[in-house]
Amino acid sequence: MINIKNLSKIGIGTYRMSIENSEHKNAFNYALEKGINLIDTASNYQNGNSEKLVGNCMENSQRENVFIVTKAGYIQGDDIDKIKDLNVKKLVKITDSFLFSIDKEFIKFKFHESLKKLNTDYIDCFLIHNPEHYFDVDNIYQENINDDIIETFRLLEDLVTEGKLRYYGISSNNITKNNSKGINLNKIFEFKNNFPSFKFLQFPYNLVENEASNNLLNEKSLIDLCQEQDITIISNRPINTTFEGKVLRLAEYNDDFNIISIEKKEEELFDLFLLKIIERLNILGENSSLDVFLPIKFFIDNRKVIANTEAIDKAINYYLIPFLSQIELNNYEIITMIRELREYWVLFSKQYNNDRLKKFKQGLVHEKILDINDKREFSVIACDLYLKNGINHVLMGLRDKKYIDGISRFL
Numbered sequence: 001m002i003n004i005k006n007l008s009k010i011g012i013g014t015y016r017m018s019i020e021n022s023e024h025k026n027a028f029n030y031a032l033e034k035g036i037n038l039i040d041t042a043s044n045y046q047n048g049n050s051e052k053l054v055g056n057c058m059e060n061s062q063r064e065n066v067f068i069v070t071k072a073g074y075i076q077g078d079d080i081d082k083i084k085d086l087n088v089k090k091l092v093k094i095t096d097s098f099l100f101s102i103d104k105e106f107i108k109f110k111f112h113e114s115l116k117k118l119n120t121d122y123i124d125c126f127l128i129h130n131p132e133h134y135f136d137v138d139n140i141y142q143e144n145i146n147d148d149i150i151e152t153f154r155l156l157e158d159l160v161t162e163g164k165l166r167y168y169g170i171s172s173n174n175i176t177k178n179n180s181k182g183i184n185l186n187k188i189f190e191f192k193n194n195f196p197s198f199k200f201l202q203f204p205y206n207l208v209e210n211e212a213s214n215n216l217l218n219e220k221s222l223i224d225l226c227q228e229q230d231i232t233i234i235s236n237r238p239i240n241t242t243f244e245g246k247v248l249r250l251a252e253y254n255d256d257f258n259i260i261s262i263e264k265k266e267e268e269l270f271d272l273f274l275l276k277i278i279e280r281l282n283i284l285g286e287n288s289s290l291d292v293f294l295p296i297k298f299f300i301d302n303r304k305v306i307a308n309t310e311a312i313d314k315a316i317n318y319y320l321i322p323f324l325s326q327i328e329l330n331n332y333e334i335i336t337m338i339r340e341l342r343e344y345w346v347l348f349s350k351q352y353n354n355d356r357l358k359k360f361k362q363g364l365v366h367e368k369i370l371d372i373n374d375k376r377e378f379s380v381i382a383c384d385l386y387l388k389n390g391i392n393h394v395l396m397g398l399r400d401k402k403y404i405d406g407i408s409r410f411l
Contacts, residue, residue, distance in 0.1 A: 001124070001166065002037060002067050004199065004232060009387055009410045011038030011069075013236060013395035018049040019056050023399070028057050030401045035411040037066045040202075040234065040395050041118075042129055042171075043110045044074035048117055055119030063120060069200070069234070070118065071171050072110035073129035075099035083109075090148060092139045100133040102148060104155040111159065122164050125200050127171040128152055132183060146187050153195045160197045169200030169231070176203050176211040176222055185222070189229055201226060205235035205391055207250060207364065207382055208242060213389055223390040235386060236395045239379050243360050247307040251379035252357065253350035263304075266344035270303070273337050280329045295319040303341075304348045312345050377406055 012031045017024040041050045051070060058066070075083060075091075076098055083091070083099070083106065090103040111126060131149060134141050141148065149170070159165040175185055192198060203222075205212055212222040212233075226233050239250040274290060281287070290296045298315060306312050316338060324330045361378065364370035374381055383394050387410075398404050 002065055004067075004167075007038045007067055007232075007393055008036045009393055010036060010383065010398075010407050011040050011234065011393050011395045012036050012398045014039065014041045014050040014053060014397075015045050016397055017053055017399055018046040019053040020046075020049055024053060025057060027399050027401055027404065028053060031398050031404050032057070032062065032066065034404055034408060036398070036404070038069070038234075038393055038395075039066055040069045040236075042071040042074070043114055043117075044072075044076050044079070044129075047077040048113075051114055051117035055117050058119055067124045068118060068120065069125040069127060069202075070114045070123060071127040071129035072107055072114070073100055073102050073131065073133065075101060075106070079110075090141050092134055092137060092141065094133060094136050100136075102128050102131050102134075102152050104152050107152055108155060111165070115164070122166065125167045125169065126156060126159075126165055127169050127200065127202060129171050130173055131170065132172055132174045135182060142182055145182050146184050149183070149188060150191055150195075153191075153198060157195055157197055165197070167197050167199040169198055169202070171202035173204055175201065176205075176209070185225070189225065192229055199230070200232050200234060202234040202236060202395075204237040205233075205386055205394075206238050206241045207360075207369075207385070208248075209237065210389075212391075227390065232392050233390070234393045234395060235391045238383055238386060238394050238396060243356060246356070247311070248356055248360060249308065249353050250357065250360075250382050251377065253354055255347065255350055257347055259347070259351050262344055262347050266341065266348075269337060269341055269344070270299075273334075273341065274300075276334060276337075277324075277327075277329065280327055284327060293323065295323040303345050305352050306345060306349050307353070308349055309346050312342060312349060316342060380407060380409065383407065383410065 012028065014028075017028065019025070039054055041054050043051060045051070054068060080097070080099060083101075086105055086109055088101050088103045088106045091099060091101040091106070093099050107128070111123070114123060114126075115121065128149060131145060134145055153168065156165060156168040160168070170188075172183065175183060203212060215221055220228075223233065225231075241248055241250060274296070277290065277296065290300065295315075298319065306315065320338070321330065324334060357378070361370060365372045369385075370381065376384075383396075386394050396403065396407065398407075
């Protein structure tokens with residue numbers, strides 16, 4: 001079994017990776033070949049298909065040389081029906097499609113499911129996944145959240161004794177903030193001696209979300225406290241953050257395209273697209289300006305400044321297409337137009353990100369955080385800073401071989 005001290009500085013985060021995608025499988029195997037031995041997944045990622053990807057790629061000879069981290073707490077997809085037969089007491093309903101629990105019965109159930117999906121007889125590290133979700137809706141479990149975490153730790157410590165688990169800990173998007181949403185890390189640390197296998201914390205850390213470096217109590221940061229407690233820090237979201245109220249990717253897009261030429265072609269196609277909508281509205285006896293139809297107005301005003309592809313697809317699939325279906329304008333010609341327009345909008349978003357990233361970097365240079373003469377890829381510079389600031393391991397979504405080559409210096 002691999003020692004904690006021998007984990008690669010960069011880990012592969014499989015949040016968006018699935019066994020159903022052959023490119024993800026190729027990238028995953030390539031990452032292992034290049035020396036990445038830290039793998040992060042979770043029971044809910046891609047409805048379990050992320051864990052299946054990891055398990056499918058693991059050969060007996062590889063298993064001993066990789067460190068698998070998985071998590072549980074989310075109840076989505078197929079799990080919503082499965083838990084009906086379990087005696088899950090500390091269960092909260094966030095939405096109809098999202099339930100949450102760190103009840104020990106649920107955690108135990110998910111742990112053994114993860115063993116099967118990961119195709120292994122032991123898990124290196126199991127994390128309680130974002131316990132702050134207990135504070136998303138009113139419920140009776142909020143007051144005792146710290147005691148519930150400790151109770152679940154007891155279960156996990158028993159699994160260590162059984163030889164099915166090596167280490168455990170907490171993954172949280174809010175734990176970097178002192179007493180955030182009722183989770184008191186200092187209280188949990190008080191019981192550290194009772195839980196010798198509590199060795200890991202995972203949280204977001206990047207050039208914007210860097211609260212873990214700030215002082216919390218007694219002039220110590222969360223990073224300081226983890227070092228004192230012999231807790232290994234795994235950070236996520238290294239290059240995805242927010243800037244000026246919008247999502248920002250802390251890496252350059254290097255696509256080679258002429259933005260002026262793209263804008264001209266897009267405007268011609270978009271004008272034709274709007275004309276088709278106007279013609280259809282006139283047939284329906286609707287002569288109002290397109291500005292009164294919010295899905296259309298959104299793209300008229302914002303299509304060149306949408307932050308990322310995910311936001312583009314959400315706007316298309318959840319707003320634009322339903323509107324077109326409502327006015328019965330969803331024929332092959334219109335769908336083809338939307339597909340072509342989407343390609344232009346993705347390029348706009350990349351250009352927009354690059355422009356905003358340039359402004360963000362100028363601020364870092366002014367604050368003397370960034371050396372203007374450093375010509376490395378910005379994502380590499382960022383990860384270098386995180387590791388120097390006390391982060392032990394940085395998770396990256398390495399879904400393409402080129403991303404793995406880009407961070408090869410850390411391997």
